[in-house]
């Protein structure tokens with residue numbers, strides 16, 4: 001039987017979000033209904049609300065979530081009712097050209113639940129944020145979006161792996177391939193940048209240089225494993241990074257802002273044959289200009305990192321285990337826990353700069 005639960009809806013462009021009763025269908029073939037325990041508030045939710053992603057209102061917001069599988073549809077074997085899971089927004093297909101070449105983290109045909117959740121009042125179909133929609137007591141997803149992890153972890157900590165924190169850690173360990181002894185610089189120390197710092201530290205980087213224009217953010221980056229900090233408001237970050245790396249530049253520079261000027265900094269702050277990883281998300285009007293000779297002459301790799309090139313089935317359980325062993329401070333990303341009816345205020349607090357993540361706990 002379809003169920004009625006409460007969920008946070010973005011009804012239209014720039015309208016305040018509100019709680020509505022939503023209808024969650026029983027899971028069909030390949031689907032699962034998950035009882036949500038916690039869901040982080042991400043900038044992407046705010047972009048949905050503001051119309052920056054699409055016009056498919058109403059949106060059911062929330063996508064950095066952990067919870068317990070309540071029921072599964074026909075043919076689901078990887079997860080079962082009672083499993084504690086972290087939700088991901090890329091259920092890999094297993095059959096596209098990337099999957100068939102053994103690179104499922106690049107899957108070009110990821111999928112979501114086929115059935116739609118609806119508004120109880122009007123019957124209108126909802127667009128779940130990133131195919132998840134987890135600011136709700138329950139949500140319907142493709143079973144492949146559920147990744148089982150050790151239930152000993154706190155749900156408000158585990159859920160954050162589902163998006164920004166995974167993007168940052170993965171930018172370092174998957175895309176950047178940071179290894180023992182590497183020097184790393186991370187430009188932009190919000191949630192994703194801090195996660196890149198934590199990932200670099202975890203991977204054994206000898207130096208992790210955090211760059212931001214806000215001293216409070218640099219302080220936080222230190223608690224995540226940054227060995228050096230540079231305030232790029234008063235110091236040229238390229239010069240500073242070179243100085244801290246024997247005059248050469250860092251082996252890996254992670255750009256977690258997504259702007260042409262910070263990308264140029266990243267490009268020139270890396271050592272010859274070094275790697276630049278772009279994990280910050282640019283906007284459509286941005287253009288990058290670089291001397292092509294420098295692109296050629298400096299060698300190395302210029303890479304982009306989508307969702308940290310993660311494979312949830314491989315990365316989520318491993319990172320939760322490392323957290324439980326005290327080797328990865330995922331709990332430090334939780335600035336505050338809030339109720340389902342406080343999402344709008346959490347959006348407002350995002351601009352203040354002193355919140356890494358507000359997490360809705362249900």
Ligand SMILES: [Zn+2]
Nearest residue numbers: 042044163164
């Ligand atoms: Zn997110």
Ligand SMILES: [Zn+2]
Nearest residue numbers: 093096099107
């Ligand atoms: Zn695929």
